[in-house]
Amino acid sequence: MIEVEHLQKIYTLEGGEKVTAVDDVSFAIERGAFLSILGHSGSGKTTLLNLIGGLTRPNGGTVRIDGQDIWQLADDELSRLRNEKMNFIFQFASLIPTLNVIDNVLLPSAFGSAKRRDLVERARELLAMMNMAEKEHAYPAQLSGGQQRRVAIARAFINDPAIVLADEPTGDLDEETEQEVIDLFRKFNRERQTTFLIVTHSSDLAAQTDRQFRMTAGRLAPVEPST
Amino acid sequence: MELKILRLANQNLKRKKFRSLAIILAVLVVAATLFSITTIMDSVEQSLERGTARLGADLMVVPREAETEAKSALLAGKPSTFYMDADLFDKVQAIRGVRAASPQTFLTTSSYSCCDVSGMLLIAFDQKRDFTIKPWLTTTLQRPLKPDEVIMGRALTAYMVGSVLTFYKTPFTVAGMLEETGMDFIDNSVFMTYEGVDRILARAGKGNVAAADLPPDKISTILVQVDPEYAPSRVALFIEAEIDGVKAIVTDRIIASVRKQLFVLLRSILSVSVILWVMALLLIGVVFSMIVNERRREIGIFRAMGARRGHVFRLIILEATVLSFIGGILGVAVGGGVLAMFRDAIYASLDIPHLWPSTGRLALLVGVCLVLSVLTGMIAALLPALRAAFLEPYEAIRGGE
Structure with missing residues (x-):
């Protein structure tokens, strides 16, 4: 369902120097895949995730989701695709500071056809899964980094996405909570056939995914299972 | 959404x-x-x-030397008295382009010895020819104004309809109040008929000293409505050319x-x-x-x-x-x-x-x-x-x- 072919992203730095963040990347994954992309900082894995998510335009290559080249879509259609089929977990604090916890979880509903009131119960369930039920009226500034991360993870499932693009999703979490999150991802993956692309530098996390890739200097290569 | x-x-x-x-x-x-x-x-x-709609006049003919005073009376309602011979009225009426004309005479209540209120502008109008007060009389009072009655401008709220006021030692009953125009000339003035002025003059021989000062056979202004075929400014020129010593003020120009x-x-x-x-x-x-x-x-x-x-x-x-x-x-x-x-x-x-x-x-x-x-x-x-x-x-x- 996700086909990436010869994907390339080049950044031009202020001095005019060009940096190839993603270099001729190709791979294909089926619906329900549970995979990770390992790599050091600056290896291009976050850029790759954003290219697949339609957040930044590539300099070359294609990204097809369910056969549709997403970069051939009009901006509104691409936005709708993100709203209905995808969701993101960013590596940074991505909650909106002016919205409380429940409104942050419900944020995608502000831009789609789903009615807010129909999703409130689901938002509460997701918050309960993340042990954040009691904080639904708190604002991000009143939460710890780990709590904010848990709310962002709850938000990633509010629109029942077919694809979750997660960038260092367990960055601010302790080991116990990290495992709970991975288990939750696995649960959604098995029960809802949700596809997960998880960018991480943690080999332990990557080891729990079905397939692993390694990104080095913009190039992607599969990690062969150790015998 | x-x-x-x-x-x-x-x-x-x-x-x-x-x-x-x-x-x-x-x-x-x-x-x-x-x-x-x-x-x-x-x-x-x-x-x-x-105010100009209530005035109903395209031109206001006044003594030439009283132009500034007349404008000041019209705009600021400052009580002022200026006079010209009453026989000028017939001359104005005969000018080309004049459709209707109506004389008015301004009197001021200068002292408490003559009048209930000092510093008020009294305007005498010709009930037969008038087009300023008459439309109001027709629609609101629904009868002609009697010689012993006056109409008050809207700003003179202290005087109730039916109350009696003395001008030049002659009693007048307040018959009504005009609607507000915002122009002091109308809102702060008291209107009476020429027959009302005659009542005052009739008392002049009975020891009414103040009334004896009222100028006989004098008018202050002639309000003119112009024939639609003529521009008011053109008729004003005709009037000033044919009658010596008068100024025809175009009311639109005052607005301007x-x-x-x-x-x-x-x-x-x-x-x-x-x-x-x-x-x-x-x-x-x-x-x-x-x-x-x-x-x-x-x-x-x-x-x-x-x-x-x-x-x-x-x-x-x-x-x-x-x-x-x-x-x-x-x-x-x-x-x-x-x-x-x-x-x-x-x-x-x-x-x-x-x-x-x-x-x-x-x-x-x-x-x-x-x-x-x-x-x-x-x-x-x-x-x-x-x-x-x-x-x-x-x-x-x-x-x-």
């Missing part, structure tokens, strides 16, 4: 109270200035329109001169308002540019969550609209409050006719000020909103890092 975006905008505004207040304050100042100036200008326009006077008076205030408006536009524009810069990551996250460019654009514009609408409402309230508190002092210092706008007109002025306030916010936020809408999502997210 709009409700959801409005909710997002509202949440943001509530959490950024200081910035929201700064924008509201900027719009408030503009709206308050705009509302008070437009209300003053409108009240003068209304007064001139209604008052407008000019008003413009001169308000020009500096208008310049200040324009400067304030431009400053408000710049301030709101700069604040919203800052908001967009500060919220780049937030905008990127919105886009990642499925917000379209239109959503981001509307979100910024809605925030500006909500703030400028609140600023507009408060500005109108403040401007209206200041006007209500100081309107007498303001109009007294301007010394021009005025008529407080009717509820309908006031609602219109409020509406116009609110629309302009909202437009101010929307225009100021337009560029920042477009910039926000066209940010690439990932660039926006990275820019916020």
